[in-house]
Amino acid sequence: MSHDVYELSGVRCRELLESGEASATELVQAYLDRMRGVDGQVGAYLLTNEEAALRQAAAIDAKPAEERGPWEGVPIAVKDILATKGVETTCASRILSGYRPPYDATAIRKLNEAGLIILGKLNMDEFAMGSSTENSAFQPTRNPWDLERVPGGSSGGSAAAVAAAETPWALGTDTGGSIRQPASLCGVVGLKPTYGAVSRYGLIAFASSLDQIGPLTRTVSDAAALLGIVEGQDPLDSTSTGLREPIRLPTERDLAGRRFGVIKEFLGEAIDSGVREVFNDACKTIEVLGGVVEEVSLPSVERGIAAYYIIAPAEASSNLARFDGVRYGYRSDEGEDLLSMYTHTRSEGFGPEVKRRIMIGTYVLSAGYYEAYYGQAQRTRTLIIQDFNRTFADYDYLISPTSPSVAFKLGERTADPLAMYLSDLCTIPVNLAGLPAISLPAGFSQGLPVGLHMISPHFGEQALVDAAHALEQKFQLGARPALTEVTE
Amino acid sequence: MISREEVEHVARLARLHLDEDALARMGSELSQIIDYVQQIGELDLAGVEPTAHAVALTNVFRKDETWEGLTQDEALSNAPNAEAGHFAVPRMG
Numbered sequence: 245m246s247h248d249v250y251e252l253s254g255v256r257c258r259e260l261l262e263s264g265e266a267s268a269t270e271l272v273q274a275y276l277d278r279m280r281g282v283d284g285q286v287g288a289y290l291l292t293n294e295e296a297a298l299r300q301a302a303a304i305d306a307k308p309a310e311e312r313g314p315w316e317g318v319p320i321a322v323k324d325i326l327a328t329k330g331v332e333t334t335c336a337s338r339i340l341s342g343y344r345p346p347y348d349a350t351a352i353r354k355l356n357e358a359g360l361i362i363l364g365k366l367n368m369d370e371f372a373m374g375s376s377t378e379n380s381a382f383q384p385t386r387n388p389w390d391l392e393r394v395p396g397g398s399s400g401g402s403a404a405a406v407a408a409a410e411t412p413w414a415l416g417t418d419t420g421g422s423i424r425q426p427a428s429l430c431g432v433v434g435l436k437p438t439y440g441a442v443s444r445y446g447l448i449a450f451a452s453s454l455d456q457i458g459p460l461t462r463t464v465s466d467a468a469a470l471l472g473i474v475e476g477q478d479p480l481d482s483t484s485t486g487l488r489e490p491i492r493l494p495t496e497r498d499l500a501g502r503r504f505g506v507i508k509e510f511l512g513e514a515i516d517s518g519v520r521e522v523f524n525d526a527c528k529t530i531e532v533l534g535g536v537v538e539e540v541s542l543p544s545v546e547r548g549i550a551a552y553y554i555i556a557p558a559e560a561s562s563n564l565a566r567f568d569g570v571r572y573g574y575r576s577d578e579g580e581d582l583l584s585m586y587t588h589t590r591s592e593g594f595g596p597e598v599k600r601r602i603m604i605g606t607y608v609l610s611a612g613y614y615e616a617y618y619g620q621a622q623r624t625r626t627l628i629i630q631d632f633n634r635t636f637a638d639y640d641y642l643i644s645p646t647s648p649s650v651a652f653k654l655g656e657r658t659a660d661p662l663a664m665y666l667s668d669l670c671t672i673p674v675n676l677a678g679l680p681a682i683s684l685p686a687g688f689s690q691g692l693p694v695g696l697h698m699i700s701p702h703f704g705e706q707a708l709v710d711a712a713h714a715l716e717q718k719f720q721l722g723a724r725p726a727l728t729e730v731t732e
Numbered sequence: 733m734i735s736r737e738e739v740e741h742v743a744r745l746a747r748l749h750l751d752e753d754a755l756a757r758m759g760s761e762l763s764q765i766i767d768y769v770q771q772i773g774e775l776d777l778a779g780v781e782p783t784a785h786a787v788a789l790t791n792v793f794r795k796d797e798t799w800e801g802l803t804q805d806e807a808l809s810n811a812p813n814a815e816a817g818h819f820a821v822p823r824m825g
Contacts, residue, residue: 346806479794575812581825622782678786
């Protein structure tokens with residue numbers, strides 16, 4: 245059997261397994277072969293789980309079909325921020341190199357219980373801090389559409405692996421756009437669920453009030469299916485809620501009667517003309533499918549980046565205090581006493597962007613500044629939530645481009661951290677408000693993918709995938725990245 | 733502009749050591765970023781309640797049941813240095 249890996253989604257893998265057209269071993273082998281052929285160029289994987297994956301596949305193939313769960317034997321890969329028991333988990337940081345968690349993240353446990361086969365761990369910006377995956381301590385990841393360009397970040401490994409067909413689907417995490425922006429830049433679907441829909445237990449914390457796990461997939465149906473597997477309330481994360489109702493695979497074909505608000509503040513000068521063109525065409529497609537498109541204003545979202553770059557570093561500086569060389573990870577040999585061991589360990593173990601964010605966070609939380617920065621930021625957050633709530637009284641969805649530009653070249657933006665931060669303007673307010681949002685491939689500019697960003701009210705995931713599915717069927721984007729497999 | 737002394741103070745609080753080059757670079761980057769986020773102070777937010785979590789939750793309790801946690805060996809399995817069932821660290825300064 246030989247499979248065109250580009251034709252395989254998670255749902256398609258399940259169908260092939262159910263009909264007996266493919267075995268779990270054949271599927272795993274197809275992806276391992278693909279990885280060997282292209283990952284030298286793409287660099288999506290930090291670790292591959294080859295032996296364990298083949299062993300698990302063989303065990304599943306040996307089971308009678310009627311004893312198998314629906315997703316049993318379908319391959320998947322996960323961002324290296326999720327704790328995997330006994331399997332190295334680094335968060336792409338030197339400070340966690342060699343760390344083998346003694347437990348599984350809840351999302352990983354759910355994948356395992358459903359019988360999915362984890363192919364490996366995917367690259368990312370160190371501690372999920374970045375928008376290009378260039379902050380990985382170990383390797384850059386390249387965009388499968390143009391190897392000179394970044395895949396976006398921080399879930400750049402997840403987006404690139406799906407785009408290069410090195411896995412049918414993947415899990416990533418999104419704190420300020422880290423699922424949606426790389427999905428947009430790599431031409432795949434990225435879904436950031438409502439805050440709390442997926443348990444954060446075992447997700448190495450960056451900014452706890454913003455972090456959320458979600459799917460990066462080839463199709464909208466896959467995003468719905470994978471969210472259905474990992475969502476749920478979890479006693480180990482008291483902020484988790486699960487979805488209110490189980491999510492169904494979308495079947496909608498039209499958008500009759502649905503109201504879409506175009507967020508005016510997200511369409512300023514920052515948006516490149518090529519991206520704007522694809523976005524305007526997408527708006528026309530919405531109307532062709534029967535939807536209503538109108539411009540709306542949410543004045544507070546313009547303060548989103550400022551609020552985010554106070555709140556997220558503040559939470560990060562507190563969360564990352566645990567990396568001190570005592571209980572896990574790297575410890576420096578330098579240092580005569582405890583304090584000096586801490587300082588050497590952290591200075592050698594963290595990369596420049598992580599240090600920068602820890603410094604910002606420590607500064608805004610330090611004596612005398614708390615109210616002026618953190619207090620004001622949390623109040624701004626309230627205004628943003630109120631603006632969204634007010635607008636959702638009149639609209640089912642709010643839309644914008646996901647990213648102001650297509651994928652940029654490696655090295656192009658590393659010299660100016662603030663410029664890199666400003667590129668997250670459309671995605672950040674969504675995390676501040678805890679809303680679900682999806683990035684859907686909507687077209688191309690200069691031969692590079694452009695994503696459409698759709699936001700819905702809290703727990704509106706079903707409506708979100710329904711509309712995204714209708715659009716996906718209409719867009720019918722068939723293009724694939726032109727990667728050449730290297731044969732050994 | 734954030735002074736060199738302030739950068740050193742914050743680095744000390746964060747348990748980070750910055751060499752001469754890094755201190756200068758961090759000072760200018762931090763100033764630029766703080767300048768940007770300072771726009772938050774221009775908003776009139778009197779009477780607006782701060783948000784800590786975007787999705788309001790109250791009284792989340794789990795059942796009062798025990799379950800197995802990590803064993804001592806598991807908890808120590810990643811320790812850079814362990815002795816007699818404890819995490820071993822250099823002496824206090």
